[in-house]
Amino acid sequence: MNAVVNLWEGLHPLVQMLIKGLCVIGVLFPIGGACSLVERKVSAAMQGRPGPNRAMPFWFAWVPILGPALQRLGVFHLMADGLKMFLKEDPLPGHVNKVYFLLAPVLGMIPALTTVTVVPFGAYLDAAGHLVPLGLANLDVGILAVFAVSSLGVYSLIIAGWSSNSKYPFLGGVRASAQLISYELSMTLSVLPVFLWINAPGGEGTLSLFKVVQAQSGSWHGFNLASAHGLWGIIYLPVSALVFLVALFAETNRLPFDMAEGEADLVGGFHTEYGSMKWGLFFVAEYSNMMIGSGVFILLFLGGWNPLPWVPLADLAHWLHLGHQPILLGALSIVIFLGKVLAFIFLFMLVRWTVPRFRYDQVMKLGWQKLLPLAIGNLLFYALLIAWLQPKL
Amino acid sequence: MPYVVERKPLTLSERLYFPQILAGMRVTLRHLFAKNVTMEYPEQRPAIPAGYRGVPTLVMDPNGREKCVSCQLCEFVCPPKAIRITPGEIPADQPDHAHVEKGPKTFDIDMLRCIYCGLCQEVCPEEAIFLQNQYSMTGYTRAEMVNDKAKLYELGGTLPDAHFKWDKKKTAAEHGNAH
Secondary structure, three states: OHHHHHHHHHOOHHHHHHHHHHHHHHHHHHHHHHHHHHHHHHHHHHOOOOOOOOOOOHHHHHOOOHHHHHHHHOHHHHHHHHHHHHHOOOOOOOOOOHHHHHHHHHHHHHHHHHHHHHOOOEEEEOOOOOEEEEOOOOOOOHHHHHHHHHOOHHHHHHHHHHHOOOHHHHHHHHHHHHHHHHHHHHHHHHHHHHHHHHOOOOOOOOOOHHHHHHHOOOOOOOOOHHHHHHOOHHHHOHHHHHHHHHHHHHHOOOOOOHHHOOHHHHOOHHHOOOOHHHHHHHHHHHHHHHHHHHHHHHHHHOOOOOOEOOEOHHHHHHHOOOOOOHHHHHHHHHHHHHHHHHHHHHHHHHHHOOOOOOOHHHHHHHHHHHHHHHHHHHHHHHHHHHHHHHHHO | OOOOOOOOOOOHHHHHOHHHHHHHHHHHHHHHHOOOOOOOOOOOOOOOOOOOOOOEEEOEOOOOOEOOOOOOHHHHHOOOOOEEEEEEOOOOOOHHHOOOOOEEEEEEEEOOOOOOOOHHHHHOOOOOEEEOOOOOOOOOOOHHHEEOHHHHHHHHOEOOOOOOHHHHHHHHHHHOOOO
């Protein structure tokens, strides 16, 4: 183990970053792919049918037990889908604006993968007993970076819709831009109370996502105000969490806000003219956005890598004697965090098959007339509450 | 007389929307763990209800003689004109077919035309044509989709018979007409 650590520390920082980045992508992509399969299976289960369970390479049937089990799980459908997207003909319609048409899927992937860098996904205790975040870049402006980069994703949809030069993609692109811009506002306003909460007046200000999790990792001190630090954001900022959640659904174009795709009225919306892997990139970008959005929600409101309210990771490490095992503790924190992300993605699917789609005017009404005033009122309320409470904490 | 359905004003929980969504999510969750309602088709076959109208077939009487007398009523009644019959005579030298009046020489049902309406079964005076349980009819060529006489009897088999017309005719011929 020590040899590996020494080898790692001997590497050039750039090489270290490259390896870390590849590791994160190497985890994110398979999970994104698995999510599409889980989505199909979960959707099927919710609709009372078995879901994909047929595809299998013929020689795999010879493997006892495992072969049929994987076939029932539909694992090979996932692989067949991926293979199909890579191998099928990649049509470029004659009526599109070629440069922007080709640029759009790439523009969709860039913000989706860039935001990963600033999302911490785990933590470990260093030799001095301080918690160190695991992530590609622990920016002090974490949440700003997430918002700044992820809102660039809307360009992908607009450019895709516009350059397709046909009516349904155009309408889809227009809807996507209107929807994303409307909900961006409420989303940003809803996270402000979180940072009001963690930034004591006069202290050092921060927008770091790591600090947000730190603010949610206190222990139980009996029934007093100090115990409030062990609570998760969703408990003391419920309205913020709710507004953020609704805006997150809208931002990721998930049902009930899938205006931009709207297969019932817009064929496929902005990606109607796309095929094969170009279409696949939109799909992967959507799933990556979903995962990163869930990750940010979990960091802000669900305690990040802390296993339970009032049970921070440091306490857990103490009980399990993992304090001096940074690698094991890091892995444990990543497992906790990923578990929460996956549970959250299950929530996405649950909502998808529960809530019917909104009409376009309902989406706009909800965004501007309900969520935005709610977010502003929430911000004012917490500004006053925190001004009154903070000296006592 | 038209009557006005009273629309109740929304309750507070309905206007808040979220309690309703949560209730809906509970229903969805219940369905997640509920038993599947679908059938895995090629392995599991549905139970065919009585009176099902599947592929039309020709049937024989329990003595293995054809019942169809090629009266061509089905051919004439068939709305999409899927049935083609060439009437033929029964050779006189077959003792077990002695009292069979007549039979079809060829009998073709074009399953690309057939609409499974069941009029042929309804019109048949000899109860010789039945729409039975077979619901899946596939083929690679158009010719394959035309059921000829041999295929029709193979599909139809023998159904229980209440009349035994040819036996009755035989008794009538041997003992004088009872009617």
